Amino acid sequence: MAEEQAQLRGKPSAVPEEYGWPSLMERDGDELETHYRHVLENLGKQKGMLGLIFKKAQNKIQDPAKLRRLIVELIDKEQWTSIASDVKGDAYEGLLEKNASDVKGGAGQYFTPRALIAAMVDAMAPQPGQTICDPACGTGGFLLAAHDYLVKHHELDREQKKALRNETLFGIELVDSVTRLCAMNLLLHGIGGDTDAKELPVTTKDGLSGKHGEYDMVLANPPFGKKSSVTIVNEAGEQQKEALIINRDDFWASTSNKQLNFLQHIFTILKQHGRAAVVLPDNVLFEGGAGETIRRELLKQADVHTLLRLPTGIFYAQGVKANVVFFDRKPAQEKPWTSKLWIYDLRTNMHFTLKTNPLKRSDLDDFVNCYFGGDVSPQASAAGSESQPYLGNRHDRKETDRFKSFDYADLVKRDKANLDIFWLKDESLEDSANLPDPDVLALEITEDLEAALEQFATIAEDLKE
Structure with a gap:
């Protein structure tokens, strides 16, 4: 080329x-x-x-x-x-998805469902001139979706296009080979090709090791998993066991929980009034100790305004129960910044599988509409168009069966400031006639068992060490 x-x-x-x-x-x-x-x-x-x-x-x-x-x-x-860049990009994305579906040997651990990424980016609505970072970028899915959103929804002049290529998107990745995949993916989409750029769009390093800049927006799905220690072989060939506890003086709490550390890290790399959307497993919402400390500080120092409860069966890592947390960083003040947390439940009575019933972008239309307080499809408003969508007003939100708000005072009164809140009745528990099809049930049971076995294997490995 x-x-x-x-x-x-x-x-x-x-x-x-x-x-x-x-x-x-x-x-x-x-x-x-x-x-x-x-x-x-x-x-x-x-x-x-x-x-x-x-x-x-x-x-x-x-x-x-x-x-x-x-x-x-x-x-x-x-x-x-x-060949148009989007065709080459689609071919490359297809290759990545094919590899990701091979869970044992592929890139499944780095793969976020594209429908979820698209909905998160639509909700965040990035604007020209904003800097966007993914501190655990994998193959670059969030960065590419943000790039495509900016190209599709904004008429960019020459300088803005150059800035989009070289000064807008930044990814951090721990694994060398995955950084290569990400760099190829970005280059095929025309990102980062200028040799005179001050900084490469993707870098290999441990994102948690320290701050690597401040950004207007963070979009991320930090790696799942929770090993408490790692065995390191030193130069003399001796084995040493090191705890995976990150010590950062800009963190609210020290913990070996990787997701809690990424949540703290993401807060530190946001500019004042910067915005974040982060995929996090359920344990981040209810874990005690450091988890409670971090949740209380986040509710106080940021405006934690939205939580999307994700359905099971959408990740290659089996049995994962996850959420998307949306928050804005704010300047220091005595009064807590969070006033209301709006929770959208896309989990209860929703059944998805990777192959027979995969999550589609249309499955998240209602969430995006609720997020903006009204129908934000281009057809819904004369103010909206394909190139410049109508984004509604977050302050006009209305409660629905799946979308409820919870006041800050009520949240902090809950045991351990637990944010794992649900209110819909699970139909399958009330009436056997409402049970999912047997193949869906069997798959959900298999996923739960595989997830449990994986956790036990990790515990056994730690005990052995």
């Missing part, structure tokens, strides 16, 4: 000439295989997105004849730049 773009624009390729595409086309046999290995090695040492994408890249095709056929007869025959 770099070579095609160079020919179209009459400018030098972003890839150095000696490692460019023509250097592969003019070689054959062992010479090609040797040169290709050197190309990968040297591109991995380049600055910017190129170096990030090719870092530690290896040639997996040892047969020179197959490598030649792949390069000359397959890849070179296609005009890649003439």
Whole structure:
């Protein structure tokens, strides 16, 4: 693609000439295989997105004849730049989703349902000029959805487009290989390609190790799981056990709970009046000790205005019960910033599965409408259009069967400031005629058992260590 773009624009390729595409086309046999290995090695040492994408890249095709056929007869025959970026992006997303569905070997742990991401971004409604961060970005789903929202809903001028490419979206990822996936994903969507950009859109590091900037918006699904310790082998080959407790003087409480730490971290990287939407498991809502401390401080120091209770059966990690917490960071003051928490229950009497009944964006339409206090579809208002949606007013919210509000005073009176609140009756508990289909029931039981087994395996591993 770099070579095609160079020919179209009459400018030098972003890839150095000696490692460019023509250097592969003019070689054959062992010479090609040797040169290709050197190309990968040297591109991995380049600055910017190129170096990030090719870092530690290896040639997996040892047969020179197959490598030649792949390069000359397959890849070179296609005009890649003439394929619209959204087509390339869709193909890449499809590949990621296929890998993610293979739970044991794939990227399932990094994969958030795209319908949920789209609804979260629609509710947050990012604006041009705002900086957006995902401190546990995985393959970049939230960043891409925010990018697509800005392109679709705003007429951007040249400077705004440049800012969107290089100064708007930022991701942090712990695992090198996943950072590579994210960088490729972003580059295919035209993000981060400028070599003169001050900062790469995605970086490999431990997001919890310290602050890495302040942002107008955070969209995230921090990794699930809760190991209390990790075994590290030192230089002498000796095993050491280190507790996974993060000590940060800007945190309200020290804990080994990864999600509670990410919640605190996200608060610290928001600018004043910055906004966040974070996917968190149920235990964050009711856990005592550090969990209670963090919830009380968050309710006081931020405006925690919305909680979406998610249905089961939508994540590749089996049996996960999760929520989306929406909050705005505010300046310090004596009076608590949260006045009302609005909770939308998309879990009770809702049944989804990954394959037979997957979560669709339309399943979240009612939540997004409730979030904005009215029907925000383009057809609903003359003020709205496909390019500039009508976003309603959060202060005009009205209660429905699934959407209820709870005052701050009532929340902090609850035992441990427990936010795991529900009010709808589970129909399956009242009348066997309302039970889900047997295959749905069987799948839910299987998911719960697998989740329990995974937790016990973690406990057993910790005890063994």
